[in-house]
Amino acid sequence: MSSIIIIDDHDIVRAGIKDIAQRVCNKCSIEEASDAEKGLEKIRNAQFNAAIVDISLPDKDGFEVVSSIKQFSPDTKILVFTMHSDKVYAKKILELGAEGFVSKEAITGELEVALKKILNGGRYISKKCAEELLFSD
Numbered sequence: 001m002s003s004i005i006i007i008d009d010h011d012i013v014r015a016g017i018k019d020i021a022q023r024v025c026n027k028c029s030i031e032e033a034s035d036a037e038k039g040l041e042k043i044r045n046a047q048f049n050a051a052i053v054d055i056s057l058p059d060k061d062g063f064e065v066v067s068s069i070k071q072f073s074p075d076t077k078i079l080v081f082t083m084h085s086d087k088v089y090a091k092k093i094l095e096l097g098a099e100g101f102v103s104k105e106a107i108t109g110e111l112e113v114a115l116k117k118i119l120n121g122g123r124y125i126s127k128k129c130a131e132e133l134l135f136s137d
Helices: 011-024 036-045 062-072 087-095 110-119 127-134
Strands: 003-007 029-033 050-053 077-082 100-103
Touching (some): 011 029, 029 036
């Protein structure tokens, strides 16, 4: 059975992501964490197929979280879901090894598409960020 962990400090955001994750993978085990340390502790103690992580967490930034996950759980696919839509964030997150980056400004359904893609071994970046990365200096 696949398992997913959601690391976001907002209850309502976690609830919405959980609903989407259950639609994508109705037999998945889904865990939640309200901050980076709780999320990292869960990942240290269990194997997750995917982690959906916010960049802006109260105790650590998402860049540190992505690096930590990749260090001690390299097979866990990481999808960053954040309010930061700037290409600089997307580029750095992907360089750290995350498989996906979706802005919270994304269109309805984009998070679902991204999660499906990374669970199936692919990579995903929000259309807006991808265009900015491709067509920037």
